[in-house]
Amino acid sequence: MKFRKRIIAGNWKMNKTVSEATELAVAIRQELAETSDVDVVLCPPFTALAAVAESLEGSTISFGAQNMHWEASGAYTGEISPVMLRGLYCHYVILGHSERRTYFGETDEIVNRKAQAALASTLRPIVCVGETLEERESGKHIEIVAKQVHGSLAGIAEADLKNTVLAYEPVWAIGTGLTASPEQAQEMHACIRKELAVLCSQDAADSVRIQYGGSMKPSNAAELLAQPDIDGGLIGGASLEARSFVELVKIAKERN
Numbered sequence: 001m002k003f004r005k006r007i008i009a010g011n012w013k014m015n016k017t018v019s020e021a022t023e024l025a026v027a028i029r030q031e032l033a034e035t036s037d038v039d040v041v042l043c044p045p046f047t048a049l050a051a052v053a054e055s056l057e058g059s060t061i062s063f064g065a066q067n068m069h070w071e072a073s074g075a076y077t078g079e080i081s082p083v084m085l086r087g088l089y090c091h092y093v094i095l096g097h098s099e100r101r102t103y104f105g106e107t108d109e110i111v112n113r114k115a116q117a118a119l120a121s122t123l124r125p126i127v128c129v130g131e132t133l134e135e136r137e138s139g140k141h142i143e144i145v146a147k148q149v150h151g152s153l154a155g156i157a158e159a160d161l162k163n164t165v166l167a168y169e170p171v172w173a174i175g176t177g178l179t180a181s182p183e184q185a186q187e188m189h190a191c192i193r194k195e196l197a198v199l200c201s202q203d204a205a206d207s208v209r210i211q212y213g214g215s216m217k218p219s220n221a222a223e224l225l226a227q228p229d230i231d232g233g234l235i236g237g238a239s240l241e242a243r244s245f246v247e248l249v250k251i252a253k254e255r256n
C-alpha cells in the first residue's frame with residue numbers, strides 16, 4: 001500500500017477576528033512547530049490570513065483559505081482570487097464545502113473551475129464532497145458522492161490530482177455532533193478512491209489523501225484514522241480551540 005502522509009486541517013469558518021486568530025495560531029504553533037510527520041493546515045477567514053501567515057512563519061504549519069474565485073482578477077465585487085492567495089504564500093484552499101454548496105449555490109461545475117484555477121496557481125485544493133441525510137436514507141449516497149467526485153475533478157491532469165486533497169464530509173455530520181461510523185466513513189472513502197482510479201489512474205488514486213470531516217474530535221478521531229482509506233481530518237468546531245486541535249494532530253501522528 002502506498003504511504004500517504006496524514007493531513008489535519010482546521011476550517012475556522014466565519015470565526016475569529018484578527019487578534020483571536022493570531023492568538024489561536026500562536027498557541028497551536030507553540031505545541032506543533034516541529035511537527036513534520038503530519039501535514040497541519042490552518043484555514044482562517046480571509047481577513048486573518050496575513051496575520052496567521054506571519055504567526056506561522058518559520059514553522060512547519062501551513063495555512064489555507066476557505067474559498068476563492070476562479071478568475072485571476074476582474075470585476076467580481078467581494079471576491080478573492082487565487083493570485084491574491086498565492087501573494088500571501090497561501091498553500092491550500094478549501095473548495096466546494098457543503099456550506100458553500102448549500103448557501104452560495106456552488107455546483108460541481110463551479111468547484112471544478114475553482115479547482116483548475118487553484119492548481120494553475122500552485123495552490124493545493126481541498127475539495128469537499130458529501131451527501132445529505134435525505135440522500136443517505138434514499139440509499140443513493142454512494143452514487144451521489146461519486147458524481148460529485150467526477151464533476152468537481154473533471155479534466156484535472158494526473159500530476160495535479162496528486163496535489164489535490166479530498167474531504168469526505170457527510171452533510172448530516174457537520175457541526176451536528178453526529179459522526180459517520182468508522183465503517184460508514186471507510187466505505188465511502190474506499191468508493192471515492194475507486195472513482196479517482198476511474199477518473200484518472202490507480203497511481204493517482206493511491207496517492208491522493210482523503211480527509212474525513214464532520215464532528216471529528218479527539219474522542220472519535222483514533223477510530224476514524226485507523227481506517228485504511230482515511231488519511232486525515234477536516235476539522236470545524238474542534239479546530240477553534242488549540243487544545244482539541246493539537247490533540248487531534250497528535251492522534252493522527254500516532255496513527256502514521
Ligand code: PGA
Pocket residue numbers: 011169173174175176213214215216234235236237238
Ligand atoms: P465540524 O465541521 O467539525 O464542526 O463538523 C467540519 C467542516 O465543516 O469542515
